[in-house]
Amino acid sequence: xxxxxxxxxxxxxxxxxxxxxxxxxxxxxxxxxxxxxxxxxxxxxxxxxxxxxxxxxxxxxxxxxxxxxxxxxxxxxxxxxxxxxxxxxxxxxxxxxxxxxxxxxxxxxxxxxxxxxxxxxxxxxxxxxxxx
Numbered sequence: 001x002x003x004x005x006x007x008x009x010x011x012x013x014x015x016x017x018x019x020x021x022x023x024x025x026x027x028x029x030x031x032x033x034x035x036x037x038x039x040x041x042x043x044x045x046x047x048x049x050x051x052x053x054x055x056x057x058x059x060x061x062x063x064x065x066x067x068x069x070x071x072x073x074x075x076x077x078x079x080x081x082x083x084x085x086x087x088x089x090x091x092x093x094x095x096x097x098x099x100x101x102x103x104x105x106x107x108x109x110x111x112x113x114x115x116x117x118x119x120x121x122x123x124x125x126x127x128x129x130x131x132x
Contacts, residue, residue, distance in 0.1 A: 019118045027070055031086040034104075037113030037125070039080035044112050049075045052085055055103055059096050066094015 020031040040048060052073045059069040068090035075085045105123060108114035114123035 026090055028089050028092060029086060030089075030092075031084055032118050033116070034083045034085065034114055035116040036081045036083070037115050040077075040083075040112045045077055045083075047111060048083065048107065049073075051103060051107055055100060056087065065096045065099060066091060069096075 019033075022029045052075055056069045056071075056073050059065055069087065070090060071088040073085050073087055075083060077083050101117075101122065104114060104117065108123040108125075113125055115121065117123060
């Protein structure tokens with residue numbers, strides 16, 4: 001089986017209007033919206049929470065990626081196909097976003113399709129640019 005690799009562009013990493021950014025003292029709090037292609041099962045919701053929590057834990061103990069995460073993420077499913085996740089960080093710099101998008105792309109390809117991340121359709125299977 002030939003696997004394809006998703007090619008993300010700079011525009012896919014931009015924060016759009018749906019993302020909510022606030023600042024409390026020296027901590028940046030940002031919330032993002034994920035629209036799934038179908039309602040995740042309870043097990044898939046649990047896995048999504050676990051994936052994001054594991055990502056944040058990795059970032060907290062691997063300063064090479066930057067971002068300075070200060071807490072576990074908050075993940076809320078607001079309807080059958082929509083999740084909000086919130087990160088708390090001291091900085092938005094570093095390579096953490098590329099790693100996050102890679103993890104989300106894997107989740108989308110292997111578990112539950114992600115159609116939108118905020119305004120970005122970077123994960124939408126119908127719109128993904130692939131290379132062999």
